[in-house]
Amino acid sequence: MKNSLYFVSSEKQSFWNKNLKSLVNYDFQKLSEDQQTIVLFKQGQLLKRTTPRRYKIYDQHLFYFQVNGEIGGFLVLKNVYCSFRNKENQLIISLSHDQSQLQLFTTNRTEEVENFINELKSNCIQEQMLINFYKINEKIGEGITCEVFLGSNINNDKFAIKKIAKAPIGHKMRDKQAKSLAEEIYIMRSLNNQNIPKLYEVFENDDYIELVMTYYEGGHLYEKLQYFSLSQRQRLVKDILETMNYVHSQQIMHRDLKPQNIMYKDKDPKSIDIAIIDFGFATNQKYQEHVLYNCGTHGYAAPEVQEYKEKQKMYTTQCDVYSLGIIIYEIFFGVHPYRNSNPGTLTFNDKVKVPQSLKNLLIQMTRIQPKQRFTLKECLDQDFFKENFEYQSLDGLSKYSLVDSIYFKSLNISRKNSLDHSLKQEKNSKFESAKNKTVNSTAAESKNLLQKSLNPFDQQFQDDLQFNEYHNCPNDFNNLLHKRI
Numbered sequence: 001m002k003n004s005l006y007f008v009s010s011e012k013q014s015f016w017n018k019n020l021k022s023l024v025n026y027d028f029q030k031l032s033e034d035q036q037t038i039v040l041f042k043q044g045q046l047l048k049r050t051t052p053r054r055y056k057i058y059d060q061h062l063f064y065f066q067v068n069g070e071i072g073g074f075l076v077l078k079n080v081y082c083s084f085r086n087k088e089n090q091l092i093i094s095l096s097h098d099q100s101q102l103q104l105f106t107t108n109r110t111e112e113v114e115n116f117i118n119e120l121k122s123n124c125i126q127e128q129m130l131i132n133f134y135k136i137n138e139k140i141g142e143g144i145t146c147e148v149f150l151g152s153n154i155n156n157d158k159f160a161i162k163k164i165a166k167a168p169i170g171h172k173m174r175d176k177q178a179k180s181l182a183e184e185i186y187i188m189r190s191l192n193n194q195n196i197p198k199l200y201e202v203f204e205n206d207d208y209i210e211l212v213m214t215y216y217e218g219g220h221l222y223e224k225l226q227y228f229s230l231s232q233r234q235r236l237v238k239d240i241l242e243t244m245n246y247v248h249s250q251q252i253m254h255r256d257l258k259p260q261n262i263m264y265k266d267k268d269p270k271s272i273d274i275a276i277i278d279f280g281f282a283t284n285q286k287y288q289e290h291v292l293y294n295c296g297t298h299g300y301a302a303p304e305v306q307e308y309k310e311k312q313k314m315y316t317t318q319c320d321v322y323s324l325g326i327i328i329y330e331i332f333f334g335v336h337p338y339r340n341s342n343p344g345t346l347t348f349n350d351k352v353k354v355p356q357s358l359k360n361l362l363i364q365m366t367r368i369q370p371k372q373r374f375t376l377k378e379c380l381d382q383d384f385f386k387e388n389f390e391y392q393s394l395d396g397l398s399k400y401s402l403v404d405s406i407y408f409k410s411l412n413i414s415r416k417n418s419l420d421h422s423l424k425q426e427k428n429s430k431f432e433s434a435k436n437k438t439v440n441s442t443a444a445e446s447k448n449l450l451q452k453s454l455n456p457f458d459q460q461f462q463d464d465l466q467f468n469e470y471h472n473c474p475n476d477f478n479n480l481l482h483k484r485i
Contacts, residue, residue: 004166004169004206005081005127005204006166006178006181006204006209007079007081007125007178007182007204008079008098008099009079009098009099010099011098011099012098012099012100013097013098013099013100014100015075015095015097015100015101015102016064016072016073016074016075017073017074017075017076018072018073020071020074023061023074026059028071031056031058031059031063036056036112037054037055037056037065038054038055038056038112038113038116039052039053039054039055040052040053040055040093040104040105040106040116041053041104041105041106042102042103042104042105043103043105050105053065055104055116057077057116057119057120057123060076060077060078060123060186060189060190061074061075061076061077062074062075062077062080062095062123075095075097077123077124078182078185078186079097079098079125079182080095080096080097080123080124080125081094081095081096081097081124081125081126081127081204082094082095082120082121082124082125082126082127083126083127083128084117089107090105090106090107091105091106091107091109091113092104092105093105093106093117093120095120095124121201122189122199122200122201123189124202125185125202125203125204125209126201126202126203126204127204128203129203129205130161130201130203130205130210130212133153133154133201134151134152134153134159134161134212135151135152135153136149136151136161137149137150137151137152138150140160145164145165146162146163146164146165147162147163148160148161148162148163149161149163150215151212151215158215158217159200159212159213159214159215160197160212160213160214160215160216161210161211161212161213162210162211162213163208163209163210164181164208164209164210164211165207165208166206166207166208166209176291179291180280180281180291180292181209181280183282183283183291184279184280184282185199185202185211187252187279187282187283187284188213188279190250190252191246191247191250191252191279193243193246193247195239195242195243195273195274195275195276196243196247196275196276197213197214197216197275197277198213198214199211199212199213200212200213200214214275216263216264216265216266216275216277217265217266217267218263218264218265218266218267218268218271218273219263219264219267220259220260220262220263220264221259221260221262221263221264221274221327221331222259223264224264224269224271224272225331227269227270228272229389229393230354230389230392230393231388231389231390231392232270232272233331233332234384234385234387234389235272236272236274236331237328237331238380238385239272239273239274240262240274240276240324240327240328241324241376241379241380242380243274243275243276244257244276244320244324244376245376245377245380247276247317247320248317248320248375248376250284251284251285251286251317252282252283252284252285252317253282253283253284253285253315253316253317253319253320254276254279254281254282254320254323255281255282255283255292255295255296255301255305255319255320256278256280256281256282256295256296256297256300256301257276257300257320257323257324257327258297258299258300258323258327259327259330261276261277261278262274262275262276262277262327263275263277281295281296285314285315285316285317290314293305293308293310293314294306294308296323299326299336299338300323300326300327301319301323302315302318302319302320302321302322302323302370303322303343303368304318304319304370305319315370316370318370318371318373318375319370320376321365321370321373321374321375321376321379322365322366322367322370322373324365324376325362325365325366325373326338326366328358328361328362328365329346329362329366332352332354332358333348333349333352333354334352335349337362337366343368344366344368346362346363346366353393355384355387355389357382357383357384357387358384360382360383360384361374361379361382361384364378364379364382365379
């Protein structure tokens with residue numbers, strides 16, 4: 001499988017980075033205090049001499065220490081593979097990064113060694129079969145090139161297992177998919193918050209990348225809202241904003257916030273405990289280059305994300321504030337704010353009685369210009385979260401269906417199958433007419449005529465396809481189109 005590994009660069013690099021100055025803002029004092037080092041043996045490449053050396057894993061970095069106790073070098077545990085095998089009473093730990101490899105040995109399988117192995121498993125990619133450690137149960141979700149299963153380990157603990165189909169070798173999107181997926185893995189491992197799923201292990205085989213994550217059984221955002229009072233929705237929104245404020249404090253932007261990516265942790269209809277999921281489009285705003293730029297979901301992605309053009313100044317975490325403003329509007333009003341109006345013109349249905357402080361908050365979150373929006377910290381300081389709504393009802397909301405609002409955009413994407421028969425006939429007639437006119441036309445004229453033959457629904461469908469970028473690239477692009485429509 002070595003030739004088909006997904007996260008391997010063609011350029012050979014040194015295994016260890018010895019430039020400690022590149023560890024910007026790194027807390028070396030905390031590094032020395034938090035964990036004890038472990039002694040493992042390594043074999044010299046030239047003389048094959050076995051020598052002991054001290055190692056430590058800390059904050060997604062592997063360090064080794066010199067005899068005098070100083071740091072000799074480090075390796076960022078991103079795109080690093082690990083494997084383990086026993087040979088002649090020795091445990092052999094193999095680590096590989098791009099074209100470089102390190103082998104460590106020990107004869108004592110102590111608790112300290114076991115902890116080190118578990119840390120490697122939670123920070124590296126394992127060249128082992130997932131089914132050797134987890135039982136795969138029923139499918140609980142699927143995307144364009146991924147499927148999500150309910151899985152369990154030997155202790156019958158439940159996990160969500162995401163299987164992502166690898167683009168084949170030579171596919172034009174393989175490198176882009178691998179870089180984006182590596183970014184997702186690294187970001188998920190860097191986040192430590194009770195409302196963000198934990199990424200426990202990552203496995204790779206010839207066909208799939210498999211992620212073992214926290215399993216939530218409470219369903220998506222819209223599935224409980226009908227049971228929530230005004231005060232419960234207030235607490236729900238506060239939890240969502242606090243969780244994303246933590247993400248932003250790490251300089252990370254999610255870029256695909258929508259109701260489907262907010263889940264409840266358990267099935268209790270009164271429980272508002274939520275989690276933010278799917279960091280497939282997440283990126284650090286400090287990076288000089290990003291894998292994706294125009295990404296997300298229509299109706300929720302901020303204007304600066306949708307309209308971003310190459311070589312422009314990169315947008316910031318404020319893009320998530322806009323998305324959250326749309327979601328919060330749906331939580332209280334049950335419909336998408338721009339379903340019947342233009343983006344930027346926020347209107348409120350007077351039949352739904354909500355406090356003015358909420359309306360003020362939503363206006364500030366959904367401003368077109370990112371610099372004019374509140375930050376999430378500023379949002380949490382607003383009056384809406386200081387008011388007591390314990391005994392107030394949310395009159396008028398029962399007349400509206402949030403489910404219809406959430407699926408409005410996806411229904412538009414599926415409109416090829418939902419257009420009634422007369423519209424389909426009209427579309428086909430116009431299309432055939434335009435096609436006949438293009439016989440003696442230039443290529444540019446032909447394209448223009450065919451585009452004019454599309455009704456507004458079909459034109460919007462074309463725009464949808466152009467806008468969305470997927471970190472999971474299908475093996476067959478035609479399959480992507482069929483699934484989208």
